[in-house]
Amino acid sequence: MSSAAEAEAKAVAAVAAISTRGVARDFTAGQQTIRVLHGIDLDVRAGELTYLVGESGSGKTTLISIMCGILWPTEGEVRLFGTDIYHLSDSDLVDFRLRNVGFIFQQYNLIPAIDAASNAAVPLIAQGMDRMEARDRAIELLAALNIADQADKLPNQLSGGQQQRVAIARALVHQPRLIVCDEPTAALDARSGRRVMDLLREVALADDRSVIIVTHDNRIFDLADRILVLEDGRITHDGRDMPKDH
Amino acid sequence: MVWIAIRMLTGDATKFYGLLFGIAFSTLLITQQLTIFVNLIERGASGVYNVPSADVWVMDPVSRTTDVHLPMPSTALDRVRSVAGVEWAVPHLRAAASVRTKEGDLEGVSVIGVDDATLIGLPRRMALGAADVLERPDAVVIDDVGTVRFFPVGYNPVGERLELNDQRAVIMGVADAIPSFTSQVTLYTRYSRALNFVPGTRNRLSFVLVGAAPGVEAKALATRITKDTGLRARTRDEFARDGVDFIIENTGIPLNFGITVLLGFVVGVAIVGLTFSLFIRDNIKQFGALKAIGVNNAKIRRMVAAQAGMVGLIGYGLGVLGTVGFIWGFSGNPTFKGFYIPWQVPLISLVAVTLILALTGWIALRRVLKTEPAAVFR
Ligand SMILES: Nc1ncnc2c1ncn2[C@@H]1O[C@H](COP(=O)(O)OP(=O)(O)OP(=O)(O)O)[C@@H](O)[C@H]1O
Ligand SMILES: [Mg+2]
Numbered sequence: 167m168s169s170a171a172e173a174e175a176k177a178v179a180a181v182a183a184i185s186t187r188g189v190a191r192d193f194t195a196g197q198q199t200i201r202v203l204h205g206i207d208l209d210v211r212a213g214e215l216t217y218l219v220g221e222s223g224s225g226k227t228t229l230i231s232i233m234c235g236i237l238w239p240t241e242g243e244v245r246l247f248g249t250d251i252y253h254l255s256d257s258d259l260v261d262f263r264l265r266n267v268g269f270i271f272q273q274y275n276l277i278p279a280i281d282a283a284s285n286a287a288v289p290l291i292a293q294g295m296d297r298m299e300a301r302d303r304a305i306e307l308l309a310a311l312n313i314a315d316q317a318d319k320l321p322n323q324l325s326g327g328q329q330q331r332v333a334i335a336r337a338l339v340h341q342p343r344l345i346v347c348d349e350p351t352a353a354l355d356a357r358s359g360r361r362v363m364d365l366l367r368e369v370a371l372a373d374d375r376s377v378i379i380v381t382h383d384n385r386i387f388d389l390a391d392r393i394l395v396l397e398d399g400r401i402t403h404d405g406r407d408m409p410k411d412h
Numbered sequence: 413m414v415w416i417a418i419r420m421l422t423g424d425a426t427k428f429y430g431l432l433f434g435i436a437f438s439t440l441l442i443t444q445q446l447t448i449f450v451n452l453i454e455r456g457a458s459g460v461y462n463v464p465s466a467d468v469w470v471m472d473p474v475s476r477t478t479d480v481h482l483p484m485p486s487t488a489l490d491r492v493r494s495v496a497g498v499e500w501a502v503p504h505l506r507a508a509a510s511v512r513t514k515e516g517d518l519e520g521v522s523v524i525g526v527d528d529a530t531l532i533g534l535p536r537r538m539a540l541g542a543a544d545v546l547e548r549p550d551a552v553v554i555d556d557v558g559t560v561r562f563f564p565v566g567y568n569p570v571g572e573r574l575e576l577n578d579q580r581a582v583i584m585g586v587a588d589a590i591p592s593f594t595s596q597v598t599l600y601t602r603y604s605r606a607l608n609f610v611p612g613t614r615n616r617l618s619f620v621l622v623g624a625a626p627g628v629e630a631k632a633l634a635t636r637i638t639k640d641t642g643l644r645a646r647t648r649d650e651f652a653r654d655g656v657d658f659i660i661e662n663t664g665i666p667l668n669f670g671i672t673v674l675l676g677f678v679v680g681v682a683i684v685g686l687t688f689s690l691f692i693r694d695n696i697k698q699f700g701a702l703k704a705i706g707v708n709n710a711k712i713r714r715m716v717a718a719q720a721g722m723v724g725l726i727g728y729g730l731g732v733l734g735t736v737g738f739i740w741g742f743s744g745n746p747t748f749k750g751f752y753i754p755w756q757v758p759l760i761s762l763v764a765v766t767l768i769l770a771l772t773g774w775i776a777l778r779r780v781l782k783t784e785p786a787a788v789f790r
Contacts, residue, residue, distance in 0.1 A: 227789045236704050237786040257708055264706025271788055275701035279423020280416060288416070292707045297415060336705075348789045 183376045184210040184233055184344065189242035191228050202228050203399040205242070212343070212374040215367055215389060217381055219408070220396035226380045227348055229396065233378065234267045234346040235259055247343055264292055268337030270347035270366075274329045276321040276336075282328075283308060283317040286335035293340060300339075307335040311365050327358030334366055345370050345377045351386065363389055384408075413707060417715035418722055420695055427694075430687040431723040432730065435765055438680025439731020442673050442761040443753070444738055449669040451751045455593040456659035457652035459506070462535045462589050466621035467630040469651045470501075470637055473644045475619075477655045478506060479522075479592075483615040484643070491641045492620045497628040498637070502527035503603050504619040507610040511597070512575040513562060521558070521597040523576070525606025532621055534587065534600050540570055541585025546602050552581045555589040557746040558597030574599075576609050590750050593659060677764050684723070685772040691719075692776040696783055704785035712780055720773035728765045732758050 189206040192199050202225045210216055210233075218226050231237035232244060235251045244251055246266060251259055268289070276285045284297075286304035291297055308314045311331040313324075321329055330350060337345050350366070351359030363386045370377045379390075387393065387408055395403035403409045422428050459478030460469070470492050475481035492501045505525030510518050526533030531543050539556045546553060554562070554569060563569050574581045576599065587600060601609060607616055622645075624633045634645035646654060660666050692699070699712065735753065742748040 231786045231789055260706050260708045269704055275697050277420060277698050279419040289705055292413060
């Protein structure tokens, strides 16, 4: 295959990762209905680390929630890897997420009563894999994230950075094609935040995965392939670097 | 996922024990109270159970139970004996009397006069002495519960003199009897002696006890006795049931126990419901994360059901064990003599526990199912 054809094929595959068309979302608070997202058209390519930045209340969380299949848009369409996810039945959508999406939360949301390896194994266990086999797979990932020695510890015996690495392992263990993270470093100090992001970039971006990260953390902007700026529910900047006025 | 659910539950020791306590407490209260209730009202039939050899009890038409009866003329005995299918018929006297104890106190007792010749009417087993001690003049046999009411525990009352309705009586034996509902002291003596102990009018015959001839059915015999003599005749089982019904209808016992059992249920719902919803509230973030990751509602349902099931099984087991321990612990106490746990009772408390957990689990589950997966990013 020529390198031109190769690039072409890659581009076709890349186009398919995530696409949103005319996505809008309203929230009703009391009598008032407020539109927090206005007609978002967006394509996210595979193999890219995309940052979603913007002021508080600009709609970042709302947008990635819609993009990963946990929040219904009021208008518009979301395709994940070619599937029109909001036209799936409820149970098919849940199943779709289980196979295709990995989540990293600001507050980790690990289960306190089970150890690190079991926490990281949760998506595989939910898929029906034998618990011990799932744990073994999770431990491999914990090793890649340099915390294999913490595998038997309960979440409250780990530091924040270690907990977030367990959460990263949980987001990756079932090899999803999309990883979404909302403020993954907000609860960490600068050094652990940086380390977590380095690891995330290193481990997550393999295999043509798409990673979307909502962040305020300007210390880690240099790691992004693409930075999207959201202002009042509209994308106002799309590029490799942050706009000058930010 | 069930494994994870169980770990979530047991990992929160305080709430886990709270839930176990709630269920165990409810089970204990319901099982124990129902057990006491059943055993207590069955005492209404103890007079019948103590004479297992009588197939049919014959009495005045207005008599209702072994303790609520109108005496008949003594001619009733011969009339009953002449009915076809009657193998044997013996007189049976039951009357109230009073005993003056050594301390000078007056105690109400029941006097039971048993057939002079056959001693039918005496409980089957003797705890002390043989049945034939009644051959002696003045002899009475006291029931074992009565012994503890009159004498110190472990005391051998044989040879003790009593003043029974101002007449001399000597205790010659102790009968192994089911206590009466009121656990009043019972003194057995021969029918002819009983007539002396208990003065009264011409009619003194309380019951005629009847044995059916081989091959004759008790129910049919009772019907025939009534037809031929105009007297009321009840089979052993019917008359036992009459005694139980009388207590159910004429005392506040069913209501009192009913209230306690209901209270056990309500307290169970309250403790378990509160603890369960606290547990769910504390874990709602984790449940939300699981839902976002892709755990479907069917699996969430199974998780909550497993948690409820685990609490139910252990808590119920502890509660029933507690009741067994209670009955066992008090088995030496004469008030609880012969107490047993009817198989229906643990079944009823199992149903109650299932109801408690179904109700509280359903409320807890609704909260989890209602949680938006999108809430995890907030
Ligand atoms: N469930 C909801 N109900 C009502 N309003 C909501 C809801 N979720 C978000 N909003 C509103 O939508 C707007 C965007 O919220 P969103 O959480 O997407 O902002 P954000 O960019 O993630 O902010 P932050 O940086 O503070 O996390 C806000 O004004 C918020 O109040
Ligand atoms: Mg947000």
